[in-house]
Amino acid sequence: MDTLAQPFQFAFMNNAFFMMAILSVPTSLLSCYLVLKGWSLMGDAISHAVLPGVVLAYLINIPLIIGAFCAGMICALLTGFLSENSRVKQDTVMGIVFSGMFGFGIVLYTKITTDVHLDHILFGNMLGVGAEQLWTAGLIAAFVAVIMIAKRRDFMLHSFDPVQAQAVGLRVGWLHYGMLAMISLTIVATLSAVGIILSIGLLIAPGAIAYLLTKRFEQMLIIAVLTTLVSSFLGVYLSFYIDSAPAPTVILILTVVFIVAFIRANMAARTASIS
Numbered sequence: 001m002d003t004l005a006q007p008f009q010f011a012f013m014n015n016a017f018f019m020m021a022i023l024s025v026p027t028s029l030l031s032c033y034l035v036l037k038g039w040s041l042m043g044d045a046i047s048h049a050v051l052p053g054v055v056l057a058y059l060i061n062i063p064l065i066i067g068a069f070c071a072g073m074i075c076a077l078l079t080g081f082l083s084e085n086s087r088v089k090q091d092t093v094m095g096i097v098f099s100g101m102f103g104f105g106i107v108l109y110t111k112i113t114t115d116v117h118l119d120h121i122l123f124g125n126m127l128g129v130g131a132e133q134l135w136t137a138g139l140i141a142a143f144v145a146v147i148m149i150a151k152r153r154d155f156m157l158h159s160f161d162p163v164q165a166q167a168v169g170l171r172v173g174w175l176h177y178g179m180l181a182m183i184s185l186t187i188v189a190t191l192s193a194v195g196i197i198l199s200i201g202l203l204i205a206p207g208a209i210a211y212l213l214t215k216r217f218e219q220m221l222i223i224a225v226l227t228t229l230v231s232s233f234l235g236v237y238l239s240f241y242i243d244s245a246p247a248p249t250v251i252l253i254l255t256v257v258f259i260v261a262f263i264r265a266n267m268a269a270r271t272a273s274i275s
Contacts, residue, residue: 031207051105
């Protein structure tokens with residue numbers, strides 16, 4: 001029994017559990033909308049594009065989260081502008097913009113001398129989070145979760161049918177850019193824990209899993225949050241015993257859950273077709 005409870009005896013492990021519990025709610029809620037709207041690549045684009053903002057924020061000595069948020073919004077706005085004013089499709093534009101900004105960030109980073117490890121920016125440092133990171137993530141998570149829950153029906157209609165949303169009087173422009181702002185804020189919250197690269201896993205996998213398990217949107221939100229909470233706890237807990245990094249372990253468990261959900265959905269579809 002003492003062996004099973006051993007991870008909870010260390011403050012850094014408890015902080016990791018708290019951090020993942022905090023991040024599970026906003027990332028799961030957003031992932032449902034991203035999957036329904038087909039915006040998974042947008043989350044990937046913004047997560048990579050925050051790197052130059054982080055480096056520039058360090059250079060001018062302002063909080064890194066401000067630089068990350070600004071860079072994420074620039075990526076989102078630039079992608080929207082280019083896709084609306086050219087014949088190039090949105091996914092192609094996103095690929096060009098986020099790869100360009102990510103490359104720019106790498107170039108900037110290699111030209112400065114800093115004690116901030118690139119690995120922590122890219123992959124996070126969940127076992128190194130402290131009270132400041134927990135408070136920052138908690139405030140951002142609470143803000144994003146309240147907005148997403150309060151406006152869930154508006155965001156849902158906008159995700160399914162933007163034309164209908166505009167016809168019934170919804171301010172689709174505010175919903176569109178509000179969603180982009182929520183994505184940027186959430187990626188900023190995940191930066192210290194899972195980093196730039198792995199944050200996209202938290203923004204896609206929960207919604208994809210829930211989408212395979214239910215056809216009702218309200219249930220989809222609940223399933224996504226619960227799946228992320230359980231997977232996060234197991235990932236952090238398991239990483240202690242197998243001596244691995246917590247963030248990749250969490251993403252790996254979410255991937256396994258997705259595979260199981262995919263197999264279950266296919267078997268249910270075959271059973272229904274036979275009967």
